[in-house]
Structure formats: structure tokens, C-alpha cells
Amino acid sequence: MKQLFYISFCVLLAACGSKETEKKETVTKTDNTVTLTDAQLKNANLQTGNAERKRVSSLLKVNGQIDVPPQNLVSISFPLGGYLKSTKLLPGMQVSKSEPIAVMEDQQYIQLQQDYLSAKAKQTYLEHDYNRQKELNQSKASSDKVFQQSEADYKCNSINVKAFAEKLRLIGIIPESLNENSISRSVNVYAPITGFVSKVNVNIGKYVNPVDVLFEIVNPSDIHLRLAVFEKDINQLSVGQKVVAYAANNPDKKYDCEIILIGKDIAIDRSIDVHCHFKQFDKSLVPGMYMIGTIEVQNKEDWVIPEDAVVRYENKTLVFLVNSQNQFELIPVITGAVENGFVQINLESDYDLNNKSIVIKNAYTLLMKMKNTD
Numbered sequence: 001m002k003q004l005f006y007i008s009f010c011v012l013l014a015a016c017g018s019k020e021t022e023k024k025e026t027v028t029k030t031d032n033t034v035t036l037t038d039a040q041l042k043n044a045n046l047q048t049g050n051a052e053r054k055r056v057s058s059l060l061k062v063n064g065q066i067d068v069p070p071q072n073l074v075s076i077s078f079p080l081g082g083y084l085k086s087t088k089l090l091p092g093m094q095v096s097k098s099e100p101i102a103v104m105e106d107q108q109y110i111q112l113q114q115d116y117l118s119a120k121a122k123q124t125y126l127e128h129d130y131n132r133q134k135e136l137n138q139s140k141a142s143s144d145k146v147f148q149q150s151e152a153d154y155k156c157n158s159i160n161v162k163a164f165a166e167k168l169r170l171i172g173i174i175p176e177s178l179n180e181n182s183i184s185r186s187v188n189v190y191a192p193i194t195g196f197v198s199k200v201n202v203n204i205g206k207y208v209n210p211v212d213v214l215f216e217i218v219n220p221s222d223i224h225l226r227l228a229v230f231e232k233d234i235n236q237l238s239v240g241q242k243v244v245a246y247a248a249n250n251p252d253k254k255y256d257c258e259i260i261l262i263g264k265d266i267a268i269d270r271s272i273d274v275h276c277h278f279k280q281f282d283k284s285l286v287p288g289m290y291m292i293g294t295i296e297v298q299n300k301e302d303w304v305i306p307e308d309a310v311v312r313y314e315n316k317t318l319v320f321l322v323n324s325q326n327q328f329e330l331i332p333v334i335t336g337a338v339e340n341g342f343v344q345i346n347l348e349s350d351y352d353l354n355n356k357s358i359v360i361k362n363a364y365t366l367l368m369k370m371k372n373t374d
Helices: 002-026 038-044 107-138 144-170 363-371
Strands: 027-029 033-036 047-050 052-056 059-067 073-076 082-087 100-105 186-190 195-200 215-218 224-230 242-247 250-266 271-278 290-296 300-306 311-313 316-322 327-339 342-347 357-361
Touching: 033 038, 033 363, 038 363, 059 271, 107 144, 224 242, 224 250, 224 290, 250 290, 300 357, 311 363, 316 363, 327 363, 357 363
Parallel strands: none
Antiparallel strands: 027 033, 033 327, 047 357, 052 300, 059 224, 059 290, 073 215, 082 100, 100 186, 195 215, 224 271, 242 250, 242 290, 250 271, 300 342, 311 316, 316 327, 316 357, 327 342
16 A cells, blocks of 8 residues: 555656646746747747848937028118008008008108208309309309308208108108108008018007017028937038928928038037928028938948837847747837838847848747736
């Protein structure tokens, strides 16, 4: 009886040992390697391949906005001030150069026209008197004092005539066409450039000072994109470099640009202005519009693998190297640019990727088998 019990115990112990051995042979792991059985390898449906050497370019994404050069943005004020009598301008309206855009009126316009015409009329008398005193003085029929006084009056009045004429031109009145029958209390304000109205700061009946801005007009024919690039990236840029821009609210609409100027002044946030010219003008682009620009800043040959080959675990990016048919090694990598389904990688350790196979499909399945002890 004792012999029978001993044999049964040995058989049971052998069976338990066989099951434990079988369980251990299912998955063999170390900290960074995993070995699968043939059955598990078949179920995992892994696909392997080699890393490739390709020319890749990284994209620099920066923010900016639509801008216009100073000569294409005009703030309109009126040099002498006055009351706004009428205007039909609204933001967004198109105007042409020299087109009347508003009417101003004030009593000082009347006074200026009166002073000019009075000085001009007096000029004729003073000119004749000057010439007469000049002849008399040459024959000593009049004293030098009288001649000098006549000369001074004539020249002073000439200065007044020219000064009043320039003031009239300043408010849009042509002096040569002005006479006593054309004096007006109102004058026109003309558009200095062709473009569209961006701002209207006044209303009818309001008194404006010479320093007040009535309207702002933008000529959009030379608008450009102003990007803010941080100083750490500025060395990767150069004049002539291509830029693709899009509006934040319409990312599907792309605009091709080219860098025309790189600023030399660093802002408080350590950014530098980079100015880009649009290859083709679009009326939907207006000054101040927020834009995003992407710039290709690198184009070199490097190791690339399919995006599916990269796994992320505990804030690390990793790939599986194939050590043998059933054994795989997990190694950390540094990822770079992503282009056409491939990702640029740099190895953190001294691994040689030449003729080295990696898992390029279902890598996450392998990671789950490696990390899941159950």
C-alpha cells in the first residue's frame, strides 16, 4: 500500500512539473527581449522589414498674420481739421486713387481762400509800385528808403501769396483756378491710393483735429505674410525658402509663399519677424488675418521606418529588433520628421541598423505580450 502511494505521488509531481515547464516555455522574457512560441508567433501575425536610408525633410510650423508694407497702408487725416459734412465710406468698400471720399467744411477754409485772393490782388499793385520806385531811384528822383520799403513790401507779399497757395493745395484746392466767384466753405477729401477701406473712424457732423485719423485704406496688391520664428530656428531659414501657409479657420486652403526678408531684431519673446511674399494674390486674404506657416528646414539622408513600427510606452518611443525567428528586442529610438507614412529615427544606443530586421506591423501586439505577465 505504501509503495502504491509513493508511485502515485511521483506521477502527480511529474505531471505538475510538466505543466510548469510548459507554462514557462510559452513566453520567455527579459527586461527588453521577448521570445514567442511558434503558435504565438503565428497568432501575432507580425510583419518584419528593414529600415531604409531616405532623404527626409522636417517641417517647422510657425504662427503669423497677414501684413502690408507701410506704403500700401494709408491713414487719412485732414491737415486743417474741420467738420465732416458727408461721406459714404464703409469698411470693405473699394475706392480708386483721386476719388472723392468725403466732404469737409469749416469757416477757416473761407478765410484761407480770402487771404490768398487778397494777397494775390495786392501783389499786382505792389509789383507795379516796386518797378516804379526802382526807376525813380535809379534817376535819384526818390530816396533809397522809399525804394527799399517798396521792395520789402513786394517781396513779403510774394511770400504770402506762395504760402497761402501751398495751404490751399494741402486741402485739395487748386490756387490757379480760385477766384472771387469760386470761394467755398467746403472741400473734398480724395483717396490717395487705390484699395479698400479698412477703417472708418468718424461720423457725419463730427469735428476732427488735424491729428485725427478719419479713414484707413489698404492696397492689397502687395500684402505679405509676417511670421514669428523663434531665434533657435532662425539659422535654418534663408531668403528664397518656400513656405506653405493656411488660415487657422480654413486649413484645407493652402497658399504658396517665399521668404523675402528675415528680420534682425529679436522681440521680448525671443522671436524674429520673417516676411514672406504670396505667389498668387487672393482677395480673401485681409491684413491682420491669423495664419499658420510650415517651412521645410531640413533635407538630408537618414534612417526611416514605417510609422506602424514605432510603439510608445511610458513616455518613450521604441521599436522591436528581430534577434532571431522567435526572439525580439525592444530598443528606444528618437523620432524625427514624418513624411509619406515613414518616420525618421535616431538610435539612442549603439545599434547598427544595416541588414537588421525590425517589426513593422502589429508591434503593439508584441508589446502587450511582453508587458502582460498573465
